Amino acid sequence: MSERSLIVLQRLTAMVLAPCVIAHVAVIAIAFRDGLTAGEILGRVQDNVGWAAFYALFVIAAAVHAPIGLRSVLVEWGALPRRMVDIVMAAFAVLLLITGLRAVFAVVWGAP
Amino acid sequence: MTDTIPVRVWRGGDAGAFQTFDVALRDNQTVLDIVTDIQRRQDPTLSYRFACRVGVCGSCAMTVNGVPRWTCRTHVAKVAAEGVLTLEPLRNLPRLKDLAVDMTPFFDKWQKAGGTFEGRKTRDDAVDPVKPGSRARKAADAAIECINCAVCYAACDVVDWDPDYLGPAALNRVWTLVNDRRHARRSDTLDKAAQSGGCGSCHSQGACMRHCPVGLSPTESIAGLKRALLFSLLGGRL
Ligand code: HEM
Ligand code: SF4
Numbered sequence: 001m002s003e004r005s006l007i008v009l010q011r012l013t014a015m016v017l018a019p020c021v022i023a024h025v026a027v028i029a030i031a032f033r034d035g036l037t038a039g040e041i042l043g044r045v046q047d048n049v050g051w052a053a054f055y056a057l058f059v060i061a062a063a064v065h066a067p068i069g070l071r072s073v074l075v076e077w078g079a080l081p082r083r084m085v086d087i088v089m090a091a092f093a094v095l096l097l098i099t100g101l102r103a104v105f106a107v108v109w110g111a112p
Numbered sequence: 113m114t115d116t117i118p119v120r121v122w123r124g125g126d127a128g129a130f131q132t133f134d135v136a137l138r139d140n141q142t143v144l145d146i147v148t149d150i151q152r153r154q155d156p157t158l159s160y161r162f163a164c165r166v167g168v169c170g171s172c173a174m175t176v177n178g179v180p181r182w183t184c185r186t187h188v189a190k191v192a193a194e195g196v197l198t199l200e201p202l203r204n205l206p207r208l209k210d211l212a213v214d215m216t217p218f219f220d221k222w223q224k225a226g227g228t229f230e231g232r233k234t235r236d237d238a239v240d241p242v243k244p245g246s247r248a249r250k251a252a253d254a255a256i257e258c259i260n261c262a263v264c265y266a267a268c269d270v271v272d273w274d275p276d277y278l279g280p281a282a283l284n285r286v287w288t289l290v291n292d293r294r295h296a297r298r299s300d301t302l303d304k305a306a307q308s309g310g311c312g313s314c315h316s317q318g319a320c321m322r323h324c325p326v327g328l329s330p331t332e333s334i335a336g337l338k339r340a341l342l343f344s345l346l347g348g349r350l
């Protein structure tokens with residue numbers, strides 16, 4: 001992927017992440033205020049496709065966004081050659097994607 | 113008897129040491145005046161660079177008490193509050209001798225960043241007018257007065273950490289070009305700005321902006337480049 005696409009992708013995903021974080025915090029606040037138990041929360045989100053879609057989008061944006069930013073930090077850090085940094089960050093993106101989506105799936109449809 | 117100030121001056125290249133000179137204080141004395149005084153009266157072998165002495169040529173930058181500055185427009189009274197001056201060559205550039213650095217990497221990166229204008233018209237065409245009040249012209253205006261002093265380059269930690277980083281001045285120049293409507297290769301120029309070591313490496317933390325002696329903000333210019341890259345997506349370029 002070109003450097004140009006990476007810069008653009010980081011910006012685009014940042015624009016997705018900002019409203020996602022706000023919504024996420026709002027949801028937590030509501031759950032707290034209503035004094036919901038874990039069981040009640042799970043009851044609300046289970047089989048809720050809208051909820052699953054929202055958090056899946058959140059996970060995908062984070063998995064793209066964070067490794068691109070951390071990549072330039074690792075390059076500066078200088079401990080790894082550039083190619084190695086790219087490989088490690090690609091692996092990190094995949095890890096975030098898999099663990100994140102797995103968590104969303106497990107909450108909405110039960111453990112896989 | 114006139115008052116004097118102890119001035120610690122870096123002597124030598126990478127391997128070297130500080131040498132202390134006592135220099136007579138005068139009214140309205142600049143740091144460059146001090147260096148010149150040392151060279152004229154105490155040690156003619158002291159190497160440093162200057163030309164215009166009035167803040168135009170960009171050749172006199174040094175590290176003054178740990179901070180990169182243009183020495184011809186820096187008053188001693190302003191920077192030597194503790195009564196001592198420590199003068200070193202600019203950071204992030206190879207040291208040649210004493211206070212002179214090799215500026216080659218700085219200007220090589222200027223080339224690599226691709227800030228070269230390419231016209232669309234020939235000498236036979238009418239002049240393409242640029243409206244002074246247009247947004248693009250105003251953006252270019254805000255960044256155009258760079259004197260190539262490399263103060264920002266010395267101030268930037270990313271330059272220190274990543275030897276491939278093009279640095280604030282070169283990217284600031286590219287931003288002025290991207291805003292020149294007469295420039296024929298805007299998309300190629302943006303490609304170069306985004307190259308490995310380009311605008312994606314900047315952390316927007318602003319040391320360049322803080323130290324630029326003519327008050328430019330390469331930070332803003334680089335943010336502008338990132339924004340332009342995002343908008344170029346609307347034109348179908350990713
Ligand atoms: C609330 C959600 C987030 C928002 C709105 C956000 C926004 C941004 C923005 C606007 C940038 C600058 C991009 C650019 O200059 O083109 C950025 C950079 C970055 N982001 Fe995020 N981000 C978020 C979450 C995260 C998370 C969870 C991480 C995980 C570590 C992260 C890591 C980074 C890194 C490392 C950079 C690069 C910083 C730099 O180069 O100085 N961000 N982010
Ligand atoms: S804003 Fe960017 S170019 Fe300026 S000092 Fe910081 S990292 Fe360097």
Ligand code: SF4
Nearest residue numbers: 258259261262264324
């Ligand atoms: S941007 Fe400012 S500090 Fe950097 S080279 Fe130009 S004039 Fe000097």
Ligand code: FES
Nearest residue numbers: 165169170172184
């Ligand atoms: S001598 Fe020209 S800018 Fe200082």
